[in-house]
Amino acid sequence: MTISSKDPRGRLTGATSPEDNTETPTAAQRADDPLFVGSLEKGMRVLEAFRDSAESLGLTDIARVTGLGKSAAQRFVYTWEQLNYLVKDPESRRYRLGPRVVELGYFFLRNDRLVAMAAPHLVALRDRCGLAVNMSVLAGQDMIYLLRLPSRQLTLNEMLPGRRMPAWSNSAGRMLLTQFDDDAVLSVLQRSPRQPFTARTLVEPDELLAAIRQAREDGYALTESQVLQNQVGAAVLVRDGRQFPLAAISVSAAGHDYPRERLVREIVPELFQTAQAICPA
Known part of the structure; x- marks a missing residue:
């Protein structure tokens, strides 16, 4: 499930650097750009x-x-x-x-090909597992939720698409970071503000790098009480036919209902199946 080759900039094959996704060029770059x-x-x-x-x-x-x-x-x-x-x-x-x-977001979601391909499969996944299902993409050092299908227990903030979160903080964001090599990931982590959301949130770069490295090796990411206390998450990448990462799909659940073993046994295979259905090889 991993990609081992790298390009000269230290990126895994087919990946785009987090810096390349950043929406805000420097003031000097703007001043020199006649079209800006x-x-x-x-x-x-x-x-x-x-x-x-x-x-x-x-x-x-x-x-x-x-x-x-x-x-x-x-x-x-x-x-x-x-x-x-x-x-x-x-x-x-x-x-x-x-x-x-809100109209601008609607126009984007209505016309985005990946959203159109993924939506019915994510609805089917939510119906099968009865849990909250999300799809996210990388935006610089952060990730943004494109689709969010809630469970009954979620708050309003957890239901709304468009929310931006630090990529290091949750299973989907960490999975999106697995497409980069360790040096690139560590650079992102060191530059990112890392404030804990709960008492169990990992914020040290070495610990986060180890978690992302493990997710790269496993092909899936798991988190527990990282953004919300007693909330667990699992995520995998959606790839195109060339194995280029397009997005991450994730499921979140209550930790007392889904310990790690149950997530791996029941939810991770469902995520892999759904990712394959969205973009068949």
């Missing part, structure tokens, strides 16, 4: 300011988070409001993302 529209990037900063905010934001908050002057922030906020990407509370004068933002 700086004002558009600043406008996107305003929408992205809501990424880590559970509540609405005031104009002063937006200016602080984005690093924009208050006058510039006001113009961008006003424009997004007129386009219905931001909604303003008339009483508090604070802003929140508008429903039109």
